[in-house]
Amino acid sequence: MADYREIQARSAAIAGGLPAVEINKVLRNTYMLLGLTLAFSAVVATVSMLAQAPYLGFLPTLIGFFALLFIVHKTANSPWGLFWTFVFTGFLGYGLGPILSIYLARADGGMLVASALGTTAMAFVGLSAYALISRKDFSFLSGFLVAGFFVLMGSVLLAWMFDLSGITTAISCGFVLFACAAILWQTSAIIHGGETNYILATITLYVQIYNLFLSLLHLFGVMSDD
16 A cells, blocks of 8 residues: 555645656556566465465564565665565565465365456556546545545554454455555556656555455455355
């Protein structure tokens, strides 16, 4: 999930003052890097599954996520930005492996994973295309994203600390809405000149795709349970 401070800062920067050639360059580099990071994560996740790697646990995963995300943001304007981007996405890919192994062990696991993956792909393509074609300014979503960040993180922590498994479905629904809004917001920020760093844009989109996939996988799994 994108750092809420970045959401505020980049929303305020959307002014449409960049030349079209620069905007197209950021957009092209973003989608190119996004494709590479998604492929890299898929490879790492596959290796993680084949090696039967253990799940790191909720707290180590959360700490690793925010620590690496912080490093990526700090190095995004330096040559080290790309390196830490792949470290970050590789880390998430590694953590995804054990989760996929659990689902694939189910009788309907293959169908669940394929359904979640296909729905995620269609949602991302559809939302991105809508933002690109309509050229609408979705910077107004920044307030929703900031509030959503705190609500979702608070809900996740409460569910973990007090074992509130009953609200995980609601949390997954919240993540789906948040991810869709963030994809619209980030794509809009690029085409309106508010985002000039393709590494930061890539990380934001990658995290939303990752969250969207996991949330849909959980929801489909719940709906398919007897």
